[in-house]
Amino acid sequence: MSMIAAATPAPVLVFGYGNPSRGDDALAPLLLQALQSDDRLAGASDQVEFLTDFQLQVEHALDLAERRVVLFADAHVSCPAPFTFTRLSEARDDSYTTHAMSPAAVLHVYRQVCGRAPPPCYLLSIRGQQFELGEPLGDEARDHLEAAVAFARDLLSDTTPARWQTLAASG
């Protein structure tokens, strides 16, 4: 497949998923929007690529290929506010709700598809509360988003794997 052997992508991938029209589910797309409007990051498109989708699916495993490090971002209904930052591990996801895969399961699919370990992947979970169609972002979620954007900007200012690992380990 030529699309699998496409030109070498940017070494850092930021992948945010969620529906912008479902209340706090918009947190990750809005995070990416804020990061992409950052002049410094916008000028580094050869270093950082931003991708969004409604939800994670198997083909997103192919987006991980040739990356040095990957940051997933998502709304989360039960993580501590305002956000958490964790290292992802591959998981053979036994929950078969595969219309929306977990990022850990996508990593596992990557190994199956590409025959090697996925790149280091991290998850930025932003606390959200309400997810109704047509609802705007909630006030609390807006505060959480602001904190997450600041954190992600700092994160992307130095993408050294050891630094991300330290930040993830420190919770």
Place this chain on the structure above:
Amino acid sequence: MYEHLETAQNPENLRRVVIDPVTRVEGHGKVTLLMNEQNRVEQARLHIVEFRGFERFIQGRPYWELPVLVQRLCGICPVSHHLAAAKAVDQLVGVDQLTPTAEKLRRLMHLGQTLQSHALHFFHLATPDLLFGFESDAARRNIVAVLQAYPEVGLEGVRMRKYGQEVIRMISGKRVHGSAAIPGGMNKPLSVADRDYLLEDIDDVTNWAQKAVDLIKGVFLSSEEYHQHFAFIRTNFMSLSRADGALELYHGGLRARDQFGNTIFDHVDYRNYTDYLREEVRPWSYMKFPYIVSLGKQQGWYRVGPLARVNNCDFISTPLAEEARQAFLAYGAGSPVHGSLAFHWARMIEALHSAEEIKNLLLDPEILGTDLVTKGERRPEGVGVIEAPRGTLFHHYRINDDDLVVKANLIVSTTNNNQAMNESIRSVADRYFDGRELTEGLLNNIEVAIRAYDPCLSCATHALGKMPLQIELIDATGTPVDCLTKDSSGAIQRA
């Protein structure tokens, strides 16, 4: 057929089983079974939380926003809503015929959507059941297990899915939220480089689709008796069809046939759909129950989607898919095929057709044209209908003098299949549940029947930490007597 299982005579005296939510379908669904002391099912219902308030989401918005706005109704088939809305909006701007290039670009996008949607459903949601068995270890019934046990099948599924997404991306410029279709046409041409990029892989994709047809045909026929009778119901079928009777996914007339293949109506201008179809409201369900007016509520319900389309069409315009359809027809021995699991077979025939037709369009010089927009005289009302991957999808809008939507009516594929899905689970309940101990594998049979329809319940909200599966047994006094819980990691525990 199984109508006697819709409402029990004395529900207060029955044991209740709840499957909530149904998994591997898009969104939230719940099945309730009421069982008597002999473990006989006396009532079976599928409850679906449909698009909550989506007409309200649309009303009051300017019509030109609709093709982009409606994509957010659904995380799985945004392109279907995008194109159905665009067709309705074409009418609002007085356009009945797009330029050849614009129509071909829309068709190409729609075929990409159909291909990726069918690939996702078949390879990732259905094959775990079909390859491992409906009552196999739940831990094995997922795509990761498929990839391990059948690496070639799993990989080809991932790549077909990816290819379909790439078709959409090349045309819309984005994976999601694209604005490819605009009132009266398309917003950008396809470049030679993008056309060539898509052509590079299409022969591989066609080959994989052909293998998928062979795979499902082989699986289906390997246990033909079982697969044919699983969730078996006899129904009417409805779909679009081309003027010459060919399989049609983007634009055509409405065709309905009865369980024997006799025509109920044909070549109906879909703008007049309200003359032929009505929707019934029932107090126990969020979702309406459409039916064919001339047959009435009891006899007029029908199925849509791949099985309906392949049963209904007179031929398929691409050779490999037509050859596959002939084999499907031969299996039906001249009559429509009614087994619910035959949806999977028909779905792969359509995937093959999509791959073949994508290549045809990519090789058509008009696909590279730059005449993209037609203008017309504004109208107050528009109806757009397409054959979405899951079945016939209606978008109907009325606007006021300020160009704002004052009325919106959407009939989605899953709503069209509402009665049929209920009948299918009643068939399964009636056939497999009587007198048997409840197990996760047995309950999965119910879910397999629902999944055959690939229902899309529009739940793009997917926040982590949700989606547990809970099965409750409650005795006639209302006391919980048993409870199985599956958490989001898939671990199953008995409370």
